[in-house]
Amino acid sequence: TMYLTGQGTRLFEKALLEQGLTWKKFFVQAKRFKGTFSRLDIAINDNWSLLDMDEIIEATQQNRFWSKSRSFAIHGNNQDGWTANFGKSPFVIRIYDKQKEQEQKGLETSIKNRVELELHVDRAEQVISEWFENDNLVEYSVSILYTYLWFVDEPIDDEELKGTHVRERYIDTLKPMPAWSLLTSLGQSMKFVREPKEQSVDSILSWIMKYVVPSLEVLKKTGHWHEVIEAMDKANLSPEQEKLVKANLVNAITNTKANLEHGNLNFDKQQRKYVEETAEFEKKANLPF
Template identity: 30%
Template sequence: MNKDTWYTDLKEKRIAYGISQNKLAVEAGVTRQYVSEIETGKVIPSEALMATMMDILERYNPDAPLEMLFDYVRIRFPTTDPKPVIEEIMKLKMDYMLHEDYAFYSYAEQYVFGDIVVMVSPDQDKGCLVELKGKGCRQFENFLLAQQRSWFDFFTDVFRAGGIFKRLDLAINDKVGLLDIPELTRKCQNEECISVFRSFKNYRSGELVHRREKPDMGNTLYIGSLKSEVYFCIYEKDYEQYVKNGIALEDAETKNRFEIRLKNERAYHAVADLMTYEDAGHTAFSIVNRYIRFVDKDPSKRRSKWKINPRWALFIDTEGRKLKLTTKPEPYTFEKTLNWLARQVAPTLKLAMKLDDINDTSIIKEMIRHAKLSERHEKLLAQQALPKEEVIQP
C-alpha cells in the first residue's frame, strides 16, 4: 500500500461511493475531523487503520458487492424417457451425451455431458432426474447463453413439463467481506442469533479429514439441520480457492459465500418466487430473514428486542443495493481428468519412462501407440472438440 497516494485514493473512493466523512468516521471508530486530516495528508494512520477504512468503503461499493448464483439444481420429471427432457427442455442433442449404465440415487442409467447429468429409471415414480452441481450449473449456463435463453426460460419449460424441483441451492457471493464468519459463529454460541433453527455447527475446513487445526484453513458455519428442507452454509470462499487452486487470498474474487440450500417444497417455492418477482434479492433475503437474524446482546432488554447487528444489517440491506442473479458460463473441460492423471498416473508414468531411458527400451511409447480408445473415450473426445453451437438444438 503506497502511503504517499493512499489518502487521495481514500477520498476518491469515498466520494465515488457516496459516503460522507462522518459515516466513514463512525464505522471506523474515529472522529470526522481525523478523517478530514487523513484526506488532506496532514496525518498518516497506521496500516491497520488504512486497511480497515478501505474495507469499510468497499462494503458500499456500488459495483455489486454481492451477487447470486444457482449452485445446485436437481429436478425430477415424470417420464421414463430421457429424450424429451434432454432435447425439448434442456435443448441439447442427446446423441452427444455419454451414456453410462449406472447412476446414483438408485437410478438405473444416466446421460452425461461434463458435469451435466440426466439419470433415468424404469420406475415411473422416479422418472428422470436432472442434476446440476456447481460446475454443472456453470456448464449449463454456457449452453443457455448459446441458446439465447435464461434460467427463467429454462424453469418455465420445466414447469410446463411437470418437473418437480427436488433441490435448489442459492449461493450469495460476498465479494468484499461484508460477513465475518468467526464473529457469526461466536454470536450463535452467545445466543445472539435469533432463529427458528435449533442447531448450528461450525468447523474449520478440512477438520473432518485432518482432525487438527491448521492456520490456512477457512471457517465454515452451518445453521439448521442438514436433514431439513432448508438450511444455510456460510464459509470463507477465498480459503477454499486457496486450498483447491492455490489462489492467493488477496487475489480471490469472492471472500465469503452464503449458501441457501433448499429441498422439495422449499425449493419449489423459491423458484416460484423468483419467477414471480424476477428479483434475486427479494427471494434470497426473504428466506434468510424468515429464518435468522443476528443481533447485539443488550442485558437491559428482552432478547426479542435486541437490535440487529450493524454488520449483518449491511449484508441484508436490500433497500440500499440490488442483488442481481449472475451467470458465469464455463465450457466443459478435461480438467478433472487431467488433475487425476497428474496426481495418480503421472508419477508412475514418469518412473516407467525413466526405466525405458535406462534400459534403452520404448515400452511406454509402444503401449500408448497400441492403446485403443473405447466408444466411451471417443464420445468424451467428441464432447471436448465440439463447439457449443453444435451441441444445442437448433
C-alpha cells in the same frame, strides 16, 4: 436426473447461453415436461469482506443470534476456514469462508464469504414458483434470509426465545450486528448473475482424471476396454467440441514452433539441409534415382 456442482453450474450456464436460454427459461421448460426440483441452492456472495467469519462464529457460540430453528452446527477452524449451518433439511442457511474453501482445493476466487440458502423439495419448489410469478428471485431470497436468521451484539435469554413474539422484541430492542444488518440491507440491491465458464481441454482432462479414470480402470480390468475405444472412435463431436479440438491443435503447433525457434531450430533450414545432404549422397553413390 441432473445434479450440478458449482463448477458444473458454470459450464451448464455456457450451454444455456449458446441456446439463448436463461436459468428461468430453462426451469420453465423443465416444468413443462413435468420436471421437479429436489434441491435448490441460492448463493449470496460477499465480495467485500462485509462479514467476518470469526465474528459470526463467536456470535453463534455466545447465543447472539435469532433463528426460526435453534438447530445449528459449526465446522472448521480459523486456518482452514469456518462454516456455520443453521437449521435442518428441508431448509438450511450456511455461512462459510469461500476464499479459504477454494484455497484448500488449489483454486482462486474473488469471493470472500458466502451465505447459502439450501432448499429441498417443497421449499425449493416454493422459491422457484415465486420466481416464476413475480420475477424477484434476489429480493425474495434476501427476505427469506432476513426472516429466518438475525445476528445481534447482545446475548438473548433462552426462555425469551420460547415466546410467541420473540422476533419483534429481538429485532426492535437488541442492537444488531452491523455487518449482518448491512449485508441483508444491501441484498435488496444485489443482482442475479450468471458466470458462464468456457470449457477447456485442461478442465476436461482434470475432470476425467478426478472422476472418470477410476471407472475406466474398472472397465479395463473387467474386459470392456475395447468397447470404450470403439465408442470413442465412433463418437460425434458437437460444433463447440470441434472448435475446441481445432483451437487446441493450433495452439499446440504455435507453441511448438515458438519453442523450436527459441531454441534456434528452423524447420525450413533443416529441410533444406536434408535435401542437400541427400543429393550429395546420391551423387557420390551414383544411384540410378
